[in-house]
Amino acid sequence: MLARNKEVNEACSSIQQIEDRFNNVYNYPWVFLNDEPFSEEFIRRTSQLTNGNVSYGVIPSEHWNQPDWIDEEKASSGRWSLVLQNVIYGGTPPTIIFYRNMCRFNSGFFFRHKLLQQYKYYWRVEPDVKYFCNVDYDPFLMMQDQGKVYGWTISLYEWGATIPSLWETVKDFVKANPHYVAPNNSLSFLSDDGGESYNMCHFWSNFEIADMDFWRGEAYTKFFDHLEATGGFYYERWGDAPVHSIAAALFANSSQLHFFRDIGYRHDVFQRCPQGAQHVQGKCWCDPNDNFDYRENSCLKRFEALES
Template identity: 25%
Template structure:
């Protein structure tokens, strides 16, 4: 082989080797750069994943908070819509789970009377040998009604009670009268509080017979009793306390109510004082708000003015005795007002009693000619006695 050919081949091999080294160097550089790029991307993806998870968690709690607020907003306006669109009575028929009926027990039948006489008693708890038992006194009062009320024993008796009477307390009561007697347990509604009220944290401004017991009693006579299914068959309700007493002979007061087309028979007028019941006068503010909101025309201006006569007093009818035409309590406007008061929680916050609340209800919705007065009718009565 000639020298020139060897030289040419060597140069060719050198060029190929140079090119190969160059390609290998490029490949190596590309590999390491790609590796670093992938590692960088991996780190970035990892950080991006953590950031995404954090954002999702924040978004979840934010959405939950907004959802909760929106629900409360909707619920509030839903209640307003229900009140506005209500065409007839919204009194729910709360079914009583446990009722003892005298006539059913004796296997007798009789149609319900037009009205009924109502008592509310709290059954004693704890050691029966030590606790006060209200049923013997109740038997005595029912015996007096049997003798003194001139209705020929035709008016039914309903005894609403918490807890349960013993058989030895129940039987003497049904034996002392010819009337139909029903014992109705109200534990399922009596101890309820309005939504949003915390009975543990709050303390009452006034209490008697336990922390909230008196407030529950007020709430029962102002609102809950009218929701019970058992009373929907009656036209009139005559309320008496177990320490009330009819004195002398009374006529059939239900016939008097019907004759005069009266909606209410009132007991004597009394007052509640702000210095005894702090917050009682705030019921005026609530009443004005309700009137303005619903554009109410007051039916009894003189009676309504009495609510504002004295700065530190709220008037009431002493409703340990009262007779109510139940059709009045089923009116839409009356049901709405009762619901409005209930939502304010004033009964539990300030011990707004059923007596002043009934007085205000009458002032708003009943003409003076539709209210009869026990004293004007010459009906003698005492409480407590």
């Protein structure tokens, strides 16, 4: 969990739900990261909610703060452009800087943190989210046994104004490094014209269960370095969700991606609620009629087409 001290109430809510619905059986460890030292209150209140080991880490400044080589005048102009378009997190300080730092950190650095080096898989948990159902199996073992590298619950369209040059940057990388593209990739999830343009579909990365060795591998490392060199995380507002999604769809085989149909989850206004027998078996408390899966701005049908 990436969290700030002021989010202690929201963090505790998410932790308790994960513990009640899953981790009270498995006692997996928690790792909390912050761009500043955690307060005594945050440590005391969060650590008492789990029987698993708990670690608290500070993010190195070079992994968090805007790099010195970024042209601040150009970055400021980009932020103002998004303000004029009424894009969320577009330009109101200090949220705008925090959000861009967070997206860059989640894209390229969280899996390099010293506290995470001993781990292969992670489950990303956000403060102030809802988990509606029991998870009565081990998703980490499932990922390992089935050779999965990336798991998700909600997919939707990105706001195009935040990533105007991202796809051209991706195409430049792929053109120079075609050997990194998986033979049975999921390009059709990302593009409706064979890769000429990006349809904006992505997996919502505020929930993800994934293999950090995939991010640590040569393909993704060089991919992130290519993106980083353009400054797009600051000159535009590239999110870790499209960055992770594009990489997973291109550099992994489609069979290595997993949709967690049995996990009920809500973040902000978006909710997915398991249906039918899965709702009953998971003892879910969400309203099955409030489900994002097949809403107009959901990309699930595109993913299901890969499986058919």
